[in-house]
Amino acid sequence: MTSSVVSWLGPWFDYTINGLVVGNIYALLAVGLALIYGVSHLINFAHGSIYMVGAYIGWLCITYLKTPPPLTLLAVVVGCGLLGMAIERIGLRPLQGSPRIAPLLSTIGIGLVLDQVVQLMFTPDPRGVPLQLPDWRIQIGGGTIGALDILIAGIGLASALALYLFLRFTKLGWAVRATALDRDAAQQCGVDVNKVNSLVFAIAAALGGVSGFLVGMYYNSIDPNMGFHAGLKGIVAQMIGGMGNVPGAIAGSLLLGLIESYGIAAFGTSYRNLFAFLVMIAILVLKPNGIFSRGRSLPPEPLTGTFIAPSAPVRIPWQVVAVLAVAALALPLVVRNGYVLQTLGIGWLYAVLAISLTLVAGTAGMISLGQAGLLAIGAYASGLLAINFKLPVATTILAAGFITAILGTLIIFPSFRLRGHYVTIATLGVGEIVMLVILNWDSLTHGPVGLTAIPPLSFFGGPLLSGTWIYEIALCALIVLALLQWRLLSSHLGRTLRAIRDDDVAARSYGIALDRYKSLAFGVAGFSAGIAGALMAHIFSYVNHETFTSQVSLLALTMVILGGLGNVSGAILGAVALVSLPELFRAAAEYRMLIYGIALLLLIRYRPQGLMGTV
Amino acid sequence: MVRLHRRQVLLGAIAGTLFAPVRATAQSKEPILIGVTGPLTGQYAQYGAQWKKGFDVALDEINAAGGINGRPLAYVFEDSQSDPRQTVTIARKYVADERIVVEVGDFSSAASMAASPIYQAAGLVQFGFSNSHPDFTKGGDFVWSNAVNQKDEMPLLADFVRDLGLKKVAILHLNNDWGRTAKDLLVAAIKERGGEVVGSEGYLADEKDFRSAIVRARSANPDSLALISYYPDGAQLTRQIRQAGITQPIIAGGSIYSPKFLELGGNEVNGVLTTVPFFPGDPRPQVQTFVKAFETKFKEEPDAYNARAYDTFILLAAVMRQFGIERKAIQQGLGKIKDVPSVVYGKVVFDTTTRRVADPFVSRVEVKGGKWTAYEGAKPAMR
Numbered sequence: 001m002t003s004s005v006v007s008w009l010g011p012w013f014d015y016t017i018n019g020l021v022v023g024n025i026y027a028l029l030a031v032g033l034a035l036i037y038g039v040s041h042l043i044n045f046a047h048g049s050i051y052m053v054g055a056y057i058g059w060l061c062i063t064y065l066k067t068p069p070p071l072t073l074l075a076v077v078v079g080c081g082l083l084g085m086a087i088e089r090i091g092l093r094p095l096q097g098s099p100r101i102a103p104l105l106s107t108i109g110i111g112l113v114l115d116q117v118v119q120l121m122f123t124p125d126p127r128g129v130p131l132q133l134p135d136w137r138i139q140i141g142g143g144t145i146g147a148l149d150i151l152i153a154g155i156g157l158a159s160a161l162a163l164y165l166f167l168r169f170t171k172l173g174w175a176v177r178a179t180a181l182d183r184d185a186a187q188q189c190g191v192d193v194n195k196v197n198s199l200v201f202a203i204a205a206a207l208g209g210v211s212g213f214l215v216g217m218y219y220n221s222i223d224p225n226m227g228f229h230a231g232l233k234g235i236v237a238q239m240i241g242g243m244g245n246v247p248g249a250i251a252g253s254l255l256l257g258l259i260e261s262y263g264i265a266a267f268g269t270s271y272r273n274l275f276a277f278l279v280m281i282a283i284l285v286l287k288p289n290g291i292f293s294r295g296r297s298l299p300p301e302p303l304t305g306t307f308i309a310p311s312a313p314v315r316i317p318w319q320v321v322a323v324l325a326v327a328a329l330a331l332p333l334v335v336r337n338g339y340v341l342q343t344l345g346i347g348w349l350y351a352v353l354a355i356s357l358t359l360v361a362g363t364a365g366m367i368s369l370g371q372a373g374l375l376a377i378g379a380y381a382s383g384l385l386a387i388n389f390k391l392p393v394a395t396t397i398l399a400a401g402f403i404t405a406i407l408g409t410l411i412i413f414p415s416f417r418l419r420g421h422y423v424t425i426a427t428l429g430v431g432e433i434v435m436l437v438i439l440n441w442d443s444l445t446h447g448p449v450g451l452t453a454i455p456p457l458s459f460f461g462g463p464l465l466s467g468t469w470i471y472e473i474a475l476c477a478l479i480v481l482a483l484l485q486w487r488l489l490s491s492h493l494g495r496t497l498r499a500i501r502d503d504d505v506a507a508r509s510y511g512i513a514l515d516r517y518k519s520l521a522f523g524v525a526g527f528s529a530g531i532a533g534a535l536m537a538h539i540f541s542y543v544n545h546e547t548f549t550s551q552v553s554l555l556a557l558t559m560v561i562l563g564g565l566g567n568v569s570g571a572i573l574g575a576v577a578l579v580s581l582p583e584l585f586r587a588a589a590e591y592r593m594l595i596y597g598i599a600l601l602l603l604i605r606y607r608p609q610g611l612m613g614t615v
Numbered sequence: 616m617v618r619l620h621r622r623q624v625l626l627g628a629i630a631g632t633l634f635a636p637v638r639a640t641a642q643s644k645e646p647i648l649i650g651v652t653g654p655l656t657g658q659y660a661q662y663g664a665q666w667k668k669g670f671d672v673a674l675d676e677i678n679a680a681g682g683i684n685g686r687p688l689a690y691v692f693e694d695s696q697s698d699p700r701q702t703v704t705i706a707r708k709y710v711a712d713e714r715i716v717v718e719v720g721d722f723s724s725a726a727s728m729a730a731s732p733i734y735q736a737a738g739l740v741q742f743g744f745s746n747s748h749p750d751f752t753k754g755g756d757f758v759w760s761n762a763v764n765q766k767d768e769m770p771l772l773a774d775f776v777r778d779l780g781l782k783k784v785a786i787l788h789l790n791n792d793w794g795r796t797a798k799d800l801l802v803a804a805i806k807e808r809g810g811e812v813v814g815s816e817g818y819l820a821d822e823k824d825f826r827s828a829i830v831r832a833r834s835a836n837p838d839s840l841a842l843i844s845y846y847p848d849g850a851q852l853t854r855q856i857r858q859a860g861i862t863q864p865i866i867a868g869g870s871i872y873s874p875k876f877l878e879l880g881g882n883e884v885n886g887v888l889t890t891v892p893f894f895p896g897d898p899r900p901q902v903q904t905f906v907k908a909f910e911t912k913f914k915e916e917p918d919a920y921n922a923r924a925y926d927t928f929i930l931l932a933a934v935m936r937q938f939g940i941e942r943k944a945i946q947q948g949l950g951k952i953k954d955v956p957s958v959v960y961g962k963v964v965f966d967t968t969t970r971r972v973a974d975p976f977v978s979r980v981e982v983k984g985g986k987w988t989a990y991e992g993a994k995p996a997m998r
Contacts, residue, residue, distance in 0.1 A: 011830050011831075011833075011834050014826075014827075014830045015827055015830060018824075018826035018827045018830065019827070021824075021826065022826070025824075116656065119656065119660060123661075123664060124660035124661040124663075124664055125664065125875070126661065126847050126875065126879060128878040128879050139860065142830065142833065142859070142860070143826065143858075143859045143860065144858055144859065146858070215823075219823050219851055219854075220880075220881055221847060221850070221851065221879045223661065223847075224660070225657070225658045225660070229821040260827070261826075261827045264827040264828060264831060265830070265831065268816060268817070268831070269787075269790075269816040269817055269818045269825075269827070269828040269831065270790045270816075270817040270818065272818075272819075273819070337711060338707040338708075338710065338711050339704060339707040341707070342703060342707035342733075343704045343707075346703065350700075439790065439819075447790075447795060448790050448791045448792050448794070448795045448817075449792045449795055450725065450792055452728065452748075452750040453753065456732060465732055465733070465736045467707050536699075539703070540699050540725075540729035541728065541729065541731065541754070542699075542724065542725065542728035542731075542750075543725065544724065544725050544791075544792055546723060546725045547699055547729075579700070582701070583701075583704060586694070589655060589692070590656060592656070592694065593656040593657070593696075
């Protein structure tokens, strides 16, 4: 690098190579996800866990059986293929008749169970995976690439090619494509759709497992929690390439790698994901079928009503609700145990979050995975107002509600034109963006150091810190906000929102301004979530960017689906159940999240429409 | 010690005359409980598992030496997943449980500091041994920590950088509360010593690919790279720095110290330099006692988290022996206790205003031939 042109270009050349190397790794994951999405219209949240299992199978073979590389690879393929078939058979096939949201939740539960099982078997310690390849590297620009980089690229391309040939030229491949296009028609033509699904899961899982193994070897490090973030990256990558589009998934992955790398180059390392998610949302909004889609070959989503199936909700007479509310308010008179009250208090706060989500997800049909972002906005708004301007906490909480309503609606507004899964991914991105902005906007949010010494709620100068107060304050907030939402839902506004959910084309042709009603739903939901976030900030006294992660969003969505979409009382029940269940299983220590995962799977299996039914 | 025994015998005698003898014996058998909150599941589960090992070795030693004046010491470990939602409920559980005399944990600041108001209001000591957030102990006079204060640690690391003759440092740090605070302190300390920080890159906890961050750091033309990382990401960074063909010396904060760093880093970690408060090769007798006991029990070498967990229980046991097992007595005892032997510090003495320990004991170590060895003062060679 002597000439000035090359040294000027030098780092950019390296950034490009780095982006391609990383994109290469994402591609292996994205291909499997795209395949499953293409056939079953399902975002497989368990894919990251399969990837992790693949890494562990490879590690076991190398460390204990001392298998040669081809045999290790074969073991991973077979092991994960069987795992994929088992997941399809046990976790997904029984849910065939149920609303499409149930399998989504089921994959979340399966992922949780797999992670926990591996953690219990092999401890949470990270392990090194010895490289089974010759250790040579070639110099490219200022960096190097190794044998493994080439192997990963080779396997990525070879599997994509093999898939293409399989889908195009074999009878079974035709069956897969027929099932993807129209499941019922395929079945009528004599295609065994169950067999096809099983096969697709086996292929996708084998690919996922291989990528986990290769990545584990690449970084010489595997651990039971490596799957979640990897899976997320795979989802984003295939989103960029076009959902369900296999070649698109590879291109999308390479592009994501490049975007991240250039993002780092231009803004710094901590901007990596911020940049990636912003680009993802831009692509979603401008070209929702992915930048490599061939026109409108695939319908963007099921057209009407199939995403959220209607069911008969359990109706509770208002008198019963009133009695229950009074009983709940009076509970601290009987129960003096601070632990129980605190658990229920946190349960009420999550119930506020859940009713806000059930409004947008259930009633308005926009399944959001970014609700934690709204919590974070509320928490930071109230915390900063109270710390910087010494305003009384009661007013800052209210202000946080309004700020979150406005800000939240504005940042989700670009995603209003999306439907179904696309909304889910876009809102997931919005949640991550909020988190990353908080992390990087140092002068306002104190960056990773977070907000310390957030004043507690107080009453005429006396801080309200006891379990009883937290319980009562959270419960009162919940009752007021639930009443507000109930009033909204029983008016013509609720009817209009449900009409948009069930058929937005019909609703629009009836003269309904979609954006305005969606804004209304997100505004009200933002207000509730903002209040919940603000209350949490003042109860915790400390928040940072790690307080409200995408895991919180996922938990909120689980609560809502469990309770029954759009169902206010269901959301409250789901929230209290999912906050208390892990507490009930405390005696099981390391096993408790496993038990929780299994309980969740059983609930989805036997009550897929939610405990209280969809409204 | 003899005086204490006598006093205890006397107290026992008085209790014996006041209450039924059965009750007195039952009380003396019942263990004294420490309540631990930490991650046993979730993304930080590995750290909770390491804590446990350190606690277990400490308890073996304490109880073999007669426990707390005759009563055995034990702990309960509640899994919080390092999630604030769960630490606050555990806090309520512990403050209401009268058997628990002191609380230890949690892991992340977000989780630990959310529970502080509850412990403070209830008058139960929250003892955070991994909490280096500068504001952690500001939660109140019941919030204490023996985590190595970065205000002490980073200047020592900067001394090392200066002694190595390195002038232009690029820093790569974990971008969370801990990494960020450490980075700011290190930058200041290097500047004070006449060095220059030519670049700093903050990465997120779940990242594994650092190639582009490294290119950025390299573009600043540093003569050395400083890492502020835990051992998994530290090992990853080192591998990728070396694979990128960068040969400058790597110097890291003590948090990378772990046998796992060697396993995950492979050949590439040879030559990495660090300053560690705990080092198994340290000849001090308390360190050797701990290392031997740990290796006998778990057939592996202890790392920094094992050592800190061990140290914390040894310290709390000493406080209980000298000042009693009432919650208030422990809080006051922490302020008064002097010169407890420690594997992390020379001797533990708390500053009663900051509720932290000053002056960590530091060894300079390097990775040589795939092993952690004491640094012998040679200038680091370019690899």
